[in-house]
Amino acid sequence: MPSAPATPPATAKAPALNRAGLPLTAYRGLPSTLCSGCGHDAITNMIIRASFEMNLEPAQVAKLSGIGCSSKTAAYFLNQSHGFNGVHGRMAAIATGVNLANHTLLNIGVSGDGDTASIGLGQFLHMVRRNVRICYIIENNGVYGLTKGQFSATADKGSTLKRGEVNEMDPIDACALAIEMGCEYVARSFSGDQKQLLNLLKGAMRYDGTALVDVVSPCITFNNHEGSTKSYKFAKEREEALHDVTYVPDYEPFFADYDHGQTHTIDLPDGARIVLKKLDRDYDPSDRVRALELLSRARDEHLFLTGLIYHHKGGPKPLTKQKKLVAEPLATLPQSRTRPSREVLESIMDSLS
Amino acid sequence: MSAIAPTPTSIPAPSAHGAFPVPQPLLNDFVLTVATVNGSGSQSANAVLFRAIFQMGVPVSGKSIFPSNIQGLPTWYTLRVNKEGWIARRADVDLLVALNPESVAEDLRALPSGASVILHSDLKSMLKRDDLKVHIVPFGELVAQVCPEVRLRKLVSNMVYVGVVGWLLGIELEEIQKAIVQQFGKKSKAIELNRNAANLGYNWSAEHLQNDRMLQIRRMDANRGKILIEGNAACSLGFLFGGVTVVGWYPITPSSSVIDNLAALLSRYRHDPETGKATYAVVQAEDEIAAIGFVLGAGWAGARAMTATSGPGISLMAEMAGLAYFAEIPAVIVDVQRVGPSTGLPTRTGQQDILKAHFLSHGDCRHPLLIPADPKEAYEFAALSLDLAERLQTLVFLMSDLDLGMNLWSAPRFAYPEKPMDRGKVLSAADLERLKKFERYRDVDGDGIPYRTLPGTRHPLAGYFTRGTGHTPAATYSEKTADWTENLDRLAKKFRAAADLLPAPVVEVESKGDVGLIAYGTSDMAVKEALDLLRREDGDAPGYLRLRGVPFSDAVRRYLERHRIVHVVEQNRDAQLTTLLRMDFPEFASRLRPLLHYDGMPLDAKSVVQKLRQARA
Ligand SMILES: Cc1ncc(C[n+]2csc(CCOP(=O)(O)OP(=O)(O)O)c2C)c(N)n1
Ligand code: SF4
Ligand SMILES: [Mg+2]
Numbered sequence: 010m011p012s013a014p015a016t017p018p019a020t021a022k023a024p025a026l027n028r029a030g031l032p033l034t035a036y037r038g039l040p041s042t043l044c045s046g047c048g049h050d051a052i053t054n055m056i057i058r059a060s061f062e063m064n065l066e067p068a069q070v071a072k073l074s075g076i077g078c079s080s081k082t083a084a085y086f087l088n089q090s091h092g093f094n095g096v097h098g099r100m101a102a103i104a105t106g107v108n109l110a111n112h113t114l115l116n117i118g119v120s121g122d123g124d125t126a127s128i129g130l131g132q133f134l135h136m137v138r139r140n141v142r143i144c145y146i147i148e149n150n151g152v153y154g155l156t157k158g159q160f161s162a163t164a165d166k167g168s169t170l171k172r173g174e175v176n177e178m179d180p181i182d183a184c185a186l187a188i189e190m191g192c193e194y195v196a197r198s199f200s201g202d203q204k205q206l207l208n209l210l211k212g213a214m215r216y217d218g219t220a221l222v223d224v225v226s227p228c229i230t231f232n233n234h235e236g237s238t239k240s241y242k243f244a245k246e247r248e249e250a251l252h253d254v255t256y257v258p259d260y261e262p263f264f265a266d267y268d269h270g271q272t273h274t275i276d277l278p279d280g281a282r283i284v285l286k287k288l289d290r291d292y293d294p295s296d297r298v299r300a301l302e303l304l305s306r307a308r309d310e311h312l313f314l315t316g317l318i319y320h321h322k323g324g325p326k327p328l329t330k331q332k333k334l335v336a337e338p339l340a341t342l343p344q345s346r347t348r349p350s351r352e353v354l355e356s357i358m359d360s361l362s
Numbered sequence: 363m364s365a366i367a368p369t370p371t372s373i374p375a376p377s378a379h380g381a382f383p384v385p386q387p388l389l390n391d392f393v394l395t396v397a398t399v400n401g402s403g404s405q406s407a408n409a410v411l412f413r414a415i416f417q418m419g420v421p422v423s424g425k426s427i428f429p430s431n432i433q434g435l436p437t438w439y440t441l442r443v444n445k446e447g448w449i450a451r452r453a454d455v456d457l458l459v460a461l462n463p464e465s466v467a468e469d470l471r472a473l474p475s476g477a478s479v480i481l482h483s484d485l486k487s488m489l490k491r492d493d494l495k496v497h498i499v500p501f502g503e504l505v506a507q508v509c510p511e512v513r514l515r516k517l518v519s520n521m522v523y524v525g526v527v528g529w530l531l532g533i534e535l536e537e538i539q540k541a542i543v544q545q546f547g548k549k550s551k552a553i554e555l556n557r558n559a560a561n562l563g564y565n566w567s568a569e570h571l572q573n574d575r576m577l578q579i580r581r582m583d584a585n586r587g588k589i590l591i592e593g594n595a596a597c598s599l600g601f602l603f604g605g606v607t608v609v610g611w612y613p614i615t616p617s618s619s620v621i622d623n624l625a626a627l628l629s630r631y632r633h634d635p636e637t638g639k640a641t642y643a644v645v646q647a648e649d650e651i652a653a654i655g656f657v658l659g660a661g662w663a664g665a666r667a668m669t670a671t672s673g674p675g676i677s678l679m680a681e682m683a684g685l686a687y688f689a690e691i692p693a694v695i696v697d698v699q700r701v702g703p704s705t706g707l708p709t710r711t712g713q714q715d716i717l718k719a720h721f722l723s724h725g726d727c728r729h730p731l732l733i734p735a736d737p738k739e740a741y742e743f744a745a746l747s748l749d750l751a752e753r754l755q756t757l758v759f760l761m762s763d764l765d766l767g768m769n770l771w772s773a774p775r776f777a778y779p780e781k782p783m784d785r786g787k788v789l790s791a792a793d794l795e796r797l798k799k800f801e802r803y804r805d806v807d808g809d810g811i812p813y814r815t816l817p818g819t820r821h822p823l824a825g826y827f828t829r830g831t832g833h834t835p836a837a838t839y840s841e842k843t844a845d846w847t848e849n850l851d852r853l854a855k856k857f858r859a860a861a862d863l864l865p866a867p868v869v870e871v872e873s874k875g876d877v878g879l880i881a882y883g884t885s886d887m888a889v890k891e892a893l894d895l896l897r898r899e900d901g902d903a904p905g906y907l908r909l910r911g912v913p914f915s916d917a918v919r920r921y922l923e924r925h926r927i928v929h930v931v932e933q934n935r936d937a938q939l940t941t942l943l944r945m946d947f948p949e950f951a952s953r954l955r956p957l958l959h960y961d962g963m964p965l966d967a968k969s970v971v972q973k974l975r976q977a978r979a
Contacts, residue, residue: 039838068820071663084827084839089818092827093662093689094656096681102610102652106659106667109608109643111818114663132655135648235393325659328645335639339607339663340816344783346641347605351778354603358775359588 028064028260035067036060038085043078048200048226048241049148053085055203056117056146059210060087063258071107071114075100075129078119078155079148079226087117101136101145105328108141111338112329115214116143117249122163123153126181131163133183137190137219139328144213145221147183148200151239152226158231165311169236184318185304187221188297191324194220195300196317199244200227205315207281211256212317215277218327225313244313251294251316253286275320285317295321372572373496385476387576390420390445392456394527394577397469398520399462401433406545407520408439410560412770413418413541414524414533415443416590419582423449423887424770425964430615430708436465444583449772450888451964457530457577459523460485461501470494478577480526480664497571499526504566508558519558525563530571532578535564589775596737597696598623599776600744601668602631605783608667609644610656612675615708616764617698626895650675654682656694661692664788664816664826666748670696673715674705676722683757684723685830687853690803690812692751692758692786694717696744699763701962710962711764713883713933717941719759720912726850730754730860733761733887736769739910740766743865745779752786754860755814763933765884765964774839787813791821802826803839803849810856864911867918872904878925879957879974882909882939885931885965892970904929904974909939914946922950929977931970935960 024032036057041050043221060070067089074080076097081091095103104116125133136143151164158171162181162185169175184195194216196209206224213220225244233240252273257263259280273284273294285294293299300319307314325331335342394411398404408424415422421444429435440451457478460466466488470479475493483500505519521542528538538560546552567573580885597620600881601609609628611621621644628642647653653669660667677695686693700716701707720731730750732743743760751758761947787807794800794815803812812835826837833842835850870886871879871893881889886908896903907921922928922943928950930940937956944951956974959965 012713027595066820068818068824069824071817073659078509087825089822089825091815091825093659094829094831096685096830099651099655099682102647103656103659103662104667105645105652106608106610106656106661107663107817108659109645109656110660110663110665110667111816114817131648132652135652139645207724269481329643332643332645333638333640334643335634335637335641338664338818339641340660340818342607342641344605346634347607348603350778353631354599354776354778357599358589361591362587362775 033061038088041085042129046229051200053082053190055206056086073118076126077124079121101132110340118145122149123161126162140218147223148226152232154228165238168238193324195319196222198224208254208256213281217278251292255284257282389535394441394457395455396439396459397462400435400437403517404520410541411513414537420449448891451966509658518559521559522563525560526567529564529567552936588772593740594619595623597744600741602627604745604748608660608665611654612653614672616768617670619863651677654679657693668694673702685725686757690755694747696760698767707962716938729757731759733883741776749784794821794823804835807857861913861915868908871906876926877904879904879906881931888965888967891967929955929957
């Protein structure tokens with residue numbers, strides 16, 4: 010054991026700072042109170058990593074969630090950002106309001122499969138339809154974790170609960186519905202597939218509109234048994250990535266060194282890109298009908314396909330552009346711009362008398 | 363005109379038997395009801411009549427009683443003219459314009475003896491009474507003369523009755539024509555068509571009808587400097603000048619026109635002159651849960667946000683209302699009350715959401731209510747609601763009703779807001795730098811109102827986590843009992859602080875003795891008229907305090923202290939405001955005597971008088 014040096018060794022590096030001048034730790038949140046081994050915690054870690062590597066300014070992020078174990082995680086990352094843990098299934102509407110009030114913020118939404126696909130399905134679809142700018146993450150475990158393990162609407166047909174109950178109905182596939190509603194960035198991933206998840210999250214954070222990342226995230230306590238199709242075992246064995254996903258930031262040189270025909274490049278705002286490299290399947294994520302067909306087949310054959318399932322610039326303009334909002338946030342406009350003049354009132358009064 | 367057979371004319375009522383006094387002409391004091399079919403376009407004609415009388419300087423009110431459909435069911439429009447300015451609803455009709463085959467039998471049956479009727483000649487056979495003054499008018503033939511287009515005749519024939527009524531009541535033809543121009547604005551073809559129709563009705567009547575001049579409008583000067591406006595439109599103007607920035611809504615009668623009007627005003631007056639870009643957003647939601655969700659998200663992020671709805675929408679907003687209360691988020695809901703429960707009578711008026719709105723949600727929560735009585739207050743309270751929501755960081759209700767919202771009222775011109783907007787206790791990055799400390803829910807000033815920061819504030823101390831679950835003053839999660847009760851107690855303190863920020867109650871009539879009366883909202887007109895009547899006829903009437911908001915200020919306590927009996931006039935079955943008064947002032951509970959009206963019609967003075975006399979006996 011070497012004795013303690015009098016001065017710190019030159020090798021004890023200061024923590025690495027990102028382009029926002031912040032260390033990784035600045036993107037952490039409070040300690041998690043979830044069950045240890047919960048898939049949600051792995052997603053939290055990827056959100057922290059992605060935010061750090063994306064050089065996010067904490068003040069420019071709003072963290073939003075509904076209710077559930079998954080929704081609690083909004084407190085476990087980006088401690089310096091404003092966060093809003095709302096009510097069950099209604100984060101989509103809250104996010105819409107935040108977006109209208111301040112469209113310069115990046116909304117990061119975390120929700121559960123119950124929160125989004127059961128109680129919140131209507132709001133979720135309407136948010137997608139409006140193309141509200143948000144990185145919307147579903148932490149999908151097929152059950153209601155917080156209320157102790159009932160089926161959620163994403164549970165696969167034939168899958169069982171811990172106590173044996175069998176789900177007889179088809180699952181609701183949030184990705185398929187989002188594609189139907191015009192969502193332009195639709196991804197599916199697995200909490201255990203860190204690299205893919207990290208890259209998909211980065212793309213979603215950069216997206217100008219609704220970007221959906223549906224992440225299978227096993228509930229270790231209530232849905233990790235034989236017969237579950239959202240268990241670690243099932244997900245690890247069955248995951249089939251549609252492609253290799255790489256996020257390339259705007260400040261990194263982009264070498265189009267991938268074989269033509271072997272890659273698919275997606276341009277994100279301000280020069281960033283996502284590069285999808287072909288694996289076994291020949292899959293074109295810009296084809297809406299094929300994407301839906303793929304999801305339908307995955308459902309019928311119990312396939313677990315991950316990657317960027319759909320991307321195509323064809324949806325409506327992002328909501329705040331549809332509304333032609335001024336450049337500054339509405340929230341902080343001065344009175345001189347939000348109260349019409351005395352003359353306006355007088356002329357209205359004249360017209361009424 | 364002579365082309366028309368002169369057969370249909372006026373049938374005078376048989377002269378009164380000797381025992382009855384000779385009837386006096388009713389000058390500027392009578393009630394006219396027009397019975398038509400919904401969707402037949404009579405609204406414009408009724409508005410023209412209203413305007414023409416208004417322009418002649420005579421106090422007038424209009425109440426539309428309409429069904430919950432677009433076309434085909436009976437609808438009644440009642441104009442009350444009163445030289446003293448008593449323009450609450452009055453039930454007895456002096457002149458009926460009977461145009462609706464569906465309702466004519468009942469409309470005629472209900473008339474008091476000696477009343478006048480303008481009857482569509484097609485409905486002649488329905489006349490079974492001989493104690494009415496009847497003027498039979500061949501509307502079909504008349505309109506054919508001025509309106510060659512068959513398609514438009516139904517619409518235009520309404521303006522023929524305007525001419526007939528105008529002649530009978532002595533409304534000046536020029537005023538009718540001016541009102542038509544006002545009503546149709548720039549549509550010159552419509553103006554000409556409708557003018558011709560009104561002229562024809564007027565001139566034909568002069569030639570063919572008998573006019574005993576028992577119902578007459580005489581020029582006065584009571585409307586100088588006044589405007590005509592619906593309560594909902596007044597509300598919209600309040601939000602425009604109150605600087606609203608985010609509006610979320612889901613259509614429902616009778617609140618839809620608040621947002622329709624507001625959206626039109628915003629699109630006209632709230633685009634940046636240089637860029638043409640909008641300084642507001644109006645988004646139609648998929649339901650009321652989403653609408654209030656938009657408002658909460660926007661309020662949390664710092665916008666001045668509101669929504670408007672009615673009873674069924676309020677029910678859907680319940681969960682979010684509690685979140686706004688407990689997470690302390692500014693929000694405004696306009697509740698244009700209609701008759702419930704369930705979908706109830708969606709086109710009838712009432713004050714039936716008072717308790718529901720006040721306690722909306724689960725757990726302990728109470729929301730401030732603002733209760734306007736007239737368009738001027740609707741305008742002022744709308745702007746004020748945005749200030750209060752931000753000042754108190756809570757949900758504020760503006761409790762209007764269908765009577766105020768959807769009827770045309772005469773009102774004084776609205777004043778420009780002189781005070782700057784109140785954006786409440788918001789800390790900037792510079793404030794945080796100076797203070798070096800920020801705790802979201804700490805009661806720093808002792809008024810129960812904490813400070814907040816907005817997302818986007820560039821300072822490491824700015825961020826905090828908002829939740830509906832238990833929290834400490836520093837906004838961290840807590841299930842400790844002391845944290846919970848201390849927080850609830852602080853919220854109660856904040857609620858009490860609201861009492862002094864709300865508009866103070868108004869002593870409308872000084873009390874002579876120890877009997878008082880409390881009323882609120884649109885009961886005001888009928889109550890004032892009733893008290894005047896009691897004073898004149900019985901030489902005795904209670905004093906009157908008008909409440910304009912909840913929570914109650916100390917002035918309300920003092921009023922209860924000073925009176926042995928306090929009648930509380932309400933337009934609901936269960937004495938909702940009385941219940942609140944009894945809850946907050948249990949020591950005076952037995953002094954309160956609810957006086958209730960809940961048939962869906964606007965309150966009238968006669969029923970208030972009756973009930974007060976009964977109470978006295
Ligand atoms: C209106 C309402 N109903 C029911 C609940 C109870 N509840 C809390 S969380 C939850 C389900 C959460 O499931 P999910 O979104 O899948 O999250 P998970 O816990 O599985 O991560 C339910 C039903 C609630 N909070 N609010
Ligand atoms: S119950 Fe399930 S979802 Fe909830 S924290 Fe535990 S493992 Fe995670
Ligand atoms: Mg779940």
